[in-house]
Amino acid sequence: MKNALIVTITGLFLTAAMSSIAFADGTTSLRGARDLDKLSRMFETKKQLKKKGGIERAFKAAPPQIPHDISKDRVTLQENTCLKCHSAANYKREKAPKVGDSHFKSRDGKTLKKLSSRRYFCRQCHVPQVDAEPLVENVFKGLPYEKK
Ligand code: HEC
Numbered sequence: 001m002k003n004a005l006i007v008t009i010t011g012l013f014l015t016a017a018m019s020s021i022a023f024a025d026g027t028t029s030l031r032g033a034r035d036l037d038k039l040s041r042m043f044e045t046k047k048q049l050k051k052k053g054g055i056e057r058a059f060k061a062a063p064p065q066i067p068h069d070i071s072k073d074r075v076t077l078q079e080n081t082c083l084k085c086h087s088a089a090n091y092k093r094e095k096a097p098k099v100g101d102s103h104f105k106s107r108d109g110k111t112l113k114k115l116s117s118r119r120y121f122c123r124q125c126h127v128p129q130v131d132a133e134p135l136v137e138n139v140f141k142g143l144p145y146e147k148k
């Protein structure tokens, strides 16, 4: 019983000490160096980049990155505002690229009339960009890919 108490108390001290540590190379978590018993602060949001003509893909089957702001877009069970511009029905009117052909394929490769439910949550694969330094060094090099 006494030992268990000592272990618990040591544990509490360690947790308290660790909660205010930032890593030696200066990186911190999104939570920052805030104590665990304090509420986390809202993290800084950066302006999303706009890039006319799209962003170069890293390789042939890479999901293209989003070259515009999507901070007002919503994808929920009730609505998907991305489809207001990118769906097969709307893309011409909105002068936007149509969702990829692969987005109409079922799990077993059949071509569907409607967008596959596997492709409903666009941001699972497509992400907007901000002008920011990477948190850690990244030496990834893509394969050259020519847009159609
Ligand atoms: C108001 C219309 C509109 C809405 C809403 C919209 N987009 Fe776009 N999107 C565009 C247009 C127009 C382009 C082409 C931009 C260009 O190439 O200059 C584009 C480009 C893209 C591309 C790049 C395609 C490529 O081949 O490079 C992706 C990916 C994309 N959008 C995803 C999304 C997602 C995901 C959402 C919702 C979170 C969304 N868009 C909402 C109009 C829209």
Ligand code: HEC
Pocket (backbone or CB within 6 Å): 061, 062, 063, 064, 080, 082, 083, 086, 097, 098, 099, 100, 101, 102, 103, 118, 119, 120, 121, 122, 123, 124, 125, 126
């Ligand atoms: C499971 C991953 C995944 C999801 C979810 C997904 N995409 Fe894609 N998307 C891709 C990949 C991979 C490509 C490139 C290959 C292709 O064209 O199919 C692509 C291509 C695109 C393109 C470019 C098409 C072209 O012909 O150049 C647009 C626009 C796009 N997606 C929009 C969307 C929108 C809008 C949604 C949500 C309704 C969505 N995607 C959901 C993976 C995904």
